[in-house]
Amino acid sequence: MESVLQLDRVCKLYTEGVPVWALRDVDLAVRPGEFVAVVGPSGSGKTTLLNIIGLLDRPTSGRVLLAGRDVSNLSENARSLLRRDLLGFVFQNYYLLPELTVVENVLLPLRLRGSVSARDRTRVEGLLDRVGLAAYARVFPSQLSGGQQQRVALIRALANDPTLVLADEPTGNLDSQSGRAVFDLMRELNRATAKSFIMVTHDERFATQADRVVRIEDGRIQPEAVTP
Amino acid sequence: MGRVTWMLALRQLRSAPRQSALAASVVAVSVALVVFLNALIGGLQRRLLETTTGGIPHVVLEPAPREPLPVWVLRPSSDSVYVGTRSTRELRTRSIENWRGWVSWLEALDRDIAVVIPTVEGPGVLTRESRTEPIRIVGADPERFDRAFGLQQRLVAGRYVGLGGGEAVLGHRLADRLGLRLRDRFRVTSPVGTSTLLVAGIVRTGFSRLDDGVAFVTLRQAQSMLGLGTAVTTLSVRLRRPFAADRVADRIAPVAPFEARSWMRENRQLLAGLQAQSQSSFLIQFFVTLAAGFGIVSILITNVLARLREIGILRAMGATRSQILEVFALQGTLLALTGGLVGAGLGVSLALLFYQARASAAQPDLEVFPVDLNAGLVLGSVALSVVVGTLASLIPARQAAAVDPIRVIRST
Ligand SMILES: Nc1ncnc2c1ncn2[C@@H]1O[C@H](COP(=O)(O)OP(=O)(O)OP(=O)(O)O)[C@@H](O)[C@H]1O
Ligand SMILES: [Mg+2]
Numbered sequence: 001m002e003s004v005l006q007l008d009r010v011c012k013l014y015t016e017g018v019p020v021w022a023l024r025d026v027d028l029a030v031r032p033g034e035f036v037a038v039v040g041p042s043g044s045g046k047t048t049l050l051n052i053i054g055l056l057d058r059p060t061s062g063r064v065l066l067a068g069r070d071v072s073n074l075s076e077n078a079r080s081l082l083r084r085d086l087l088g089f090v091f092q093n094y095y096l097l098p099e100l101t102v103v104e105n106v107l108l109p110l111r112l113r114g115s116v117s118a119r120d121r122t123r124v125e126g127l128l129d130r131v132g133l134a135a136y137a138r139v140f141p142s143q144l145s146g147g148q149q150q151r152v153a154l155i156r157a158l159a160n161d162p163t164l165v166l167a168d169e170p171t172g173n174l175d176s177q178s179g180r181a182v183f184d185l186m187r188e189l190n191r192a193t194a195k196s197f198i199m200v201t202h203d204e205r206f207a208t209q210a211d212r213v214v215r216i217e218d219g220r221i222q223p224e225a226v227t228p
Numbered sequence: 229m230g231r232v233t234w235m236l237a238l239r240q241l242r243s244a245p246r247q248s249a250l251a252a253s254v255v256a257v258s259v260a261l262v263v264f265l266n267a268l269i270g271g272l273q274r275r276l277l278e279t280t281t282g283g284i285p286h287v288v289l290e291p292a293p294r295e296p297l298p299v300w301v302l303r304p305s306s307d308s309v310y311v312g313t314r315s316t317r318e319l320r321t322r323s324i325e326n327w328r329g330w331v332s333w334l335e336a337l338d339r340d341i342a343v344v345i346p347t348v349e350g351p352g353v354l355t356r357e358s359r360t361e362p363i364r365i366v367g368a369d370p371e372r373f374d375r376a377f378g379l380q381q382r383l384v385a386g387r388y389v390g391l392g393g394g395e396a397v398l399g400h401r402l403a404d405r406l407g408l409r410l411r412d413r414f415r416v417t418s419p420v421g422t423s424t425l426l427v428a429g430i431v432r433t434g435f436s437r438l439d440d441g442v443a444f445v446t447l448r449q450a451q452s453m454l455g456l457g458t459a460v461t462t463l464s465v466r467l468r469r470p471f472a473a474d475r476v477a478d479r480i481a482p483v484a485p486f487e488a489r490s491w492m493r494e495n496r497q498l499l500a501g502l503q504a505q506s507q508s509s510f511l512i513q514f515f516v517t518l519a520a521g522f523g524i525v526s527i528l529i530t531n532v533l534a535r536l537r538e539i540g541i542l543r544a545m546g547a548t549r550s551q552i553l554e555v556f557a558l559q560g561t562l563l564a565l566t567g568g569l570v571g572a573g574l575g576v577s578l579a580l581l582f583y584q585a586r587a588s589a590a591q592p593d594l595e596v597f598p599v600d601l602n603a604g605l606v607l608g609s610v611a612l613s614v615v616v617g618t619l620a621s622l623i624p625a626r627q628a629a630a631v632d633p634i635r636v637i638r639s640t
Contacts (some may be wrong), residue, residue: 056633099240
């Protein structure tokens with residue numbers, strides 16, 4: 001089956017200050033519905049990788065194909081529209097908009113696209129219900145716990161029905177119990193919706209439960225370890 | 229403009245109510261000042277212009293003064309020749325004979341010309357019992373004259389429209405001085421002879437030149453009193469726009485045998501004063517509006533800086549740069565519109581209060597000039613504030629649109 005995402009020899013050189021090769025010749029392919037965990041030491045280039053995949057940053061060299069389409073040289077505007085239509089983001093710090101209610105936050109990606117159809121609304125409200133937050137729909141994010149906020153952020157990432165969800169240490173700010181709950185939810189939604197996920201994590205427990213683990217060190221993807 | 233940008237703009241404004249109120253107040257104060265100042269100065273200037281031009285023609289046409297004529301006088305009885313110039317004074321009874329033709333020619337000449345009034349003007353001495361007063365005799369067709377100067381409306385007694393031969397309307401001060409009442413008779417001596425006239429009306433124009441020493445009569449009456457036959461001395465032109473006077477005068481003078489005098493040329497000093505006043509008022513308004521613009525800029529920049537991360541998240545979720553620009557520019561527009569409407573209300577109330585305070589404090593002979601409030605001024609000021617607010621907000625809005633999401637998301 002065709003890859004949702006494919007990277008060909010992607011390199012990233014940061015030139016501000018001391019030049020740093022954050023990524024070196026990265027090849028990566030993600031299949032539809034696959035759950036990929038990205039692990040590696042601090043400063044190894046995980047966030048850089050996710051930014052490039054998320055069309056927030058451009059590679060210094062190499063090719064990025066998203067849903068079979070070369071997106072390496074698109075305009076700023078075209079990249080915004082692809083993010084809007086194909087990608088979902090979950091951040092370590094949840095980053096819900098404080099002046100919008102829970103339901104407004106989760107509907108925002110759809111609103112950016114235009115008006116929200118009744119079908120979309122039902123689907124998104126169904127997702128909120130599924131993560132146990134239907135009762136909090138009209139509440140502002142500041143009234144929720146971290147774990148609850150991250151679950152809302154997860155639904156927001158899924159609202160536009162993306163092909164690929166990118167999560168940079170989504171459990172990094174949570175205690176182990178809420179972190180576990182969020183991870184389980186991601187995995188469950190990944191199976192239920194058949195969307196691909198790429199999750200950066202420091203937690204080996206979660207990594208082992210992914211379909212595949214990608215290990216980065218010093219900007220290079222390490223050959224897959226043979227599982228014993 | 230998308231609904232989502234409206235929602236975000238409104239939410240952001242609401243989530244920082246104090247900042248929003250501050251920005252709107254800055255605009256409100258500036259618009260209030262613009263409205264108030266314009267109303268005040270507009271009213272003052274209108275009154276000054278009315279006082280100056282209300283009772284006079286905007287353009288006066290009189291026969292062109294003739295050049296002194298060279299004369300050779302041959303004296304057959306002697307061998308001498310008298311060579312010299314004949315003084316123009318000798319030709320002084322200048323008059324316009326074929327005025328009917330000129331009136332229709334003039335009225336068709338220019339769109340600004342509202343009415344041309346053939347007028348006979350000349351000196352006379354009014355005698356009542358043993359008292360005498362020098363006066364001006366002004367003869368014109370009452371209907372026409374009234375259309376230009378509205379004499380009928382300002383009558384204290386009697387009538388002007390429908391005036392007959394042997395009847396006159398007098399200025400009220402002149403009538404008072406001589407103790408003349410309606411239906412009284414008096415005599416007027418002109419260079420040609422003496423006539424007896426009946427007081428048919430007394431008028432209070434508010435212009436001392438007219439109230440103090442003018443007798444209005446019919447055209448025919450004045451012609452016979454001044455010995456002009458069927459000629460007139462002056463064609464008085466009233467314009468639709470008083471400030472077209474110079475232009476109209478310049479248009480007539482070269483093609484007609486008249487000297488064309490514009491009221492503007494005869495009131496240069498006043499006009500220069502008015503202009504200086506308008507200019508300084510304009511400058512004040514300009515700087516106040518500019519200051520309001522800067523106020524919006526600085527408050528919205530603060531807003532943008534406080535929301536960098538939020539902007540980054542929106543961009544990551546797929547908001548385009550122009551959507552971000554809209555969100556912030558819209559806030560500027562909304563703040564300016566709100567501030568502008570409040571300010572316009574404030575300015576109008578202020579102007580009316582000011583007018584009432586003066587009106588109630590005024591002595592009877594102290595003039596209370598009106599405030600010139602019109603919908604155009606008020607709406608114009610609001611529109612101006614909206615334009616300035618929107619333009620000002622473009623500076624922070626562009627800044628917001630240029631935010632690089634990875635920079636602001638990374639810095640946690
Ligand atoms: N904007 C930048 N300019 C210069 N260097 C950068 C920039 N962003 C990242 N780097 C460098 O690139 C390398 C990779 O950074 P990156 O943030 O991708 O690492 P990471 O694996 O996400 O680390 P962590 O686990 O701490 O989040 C690091 O050496 C970092 O210092
Ligand atoms: Mg990172």
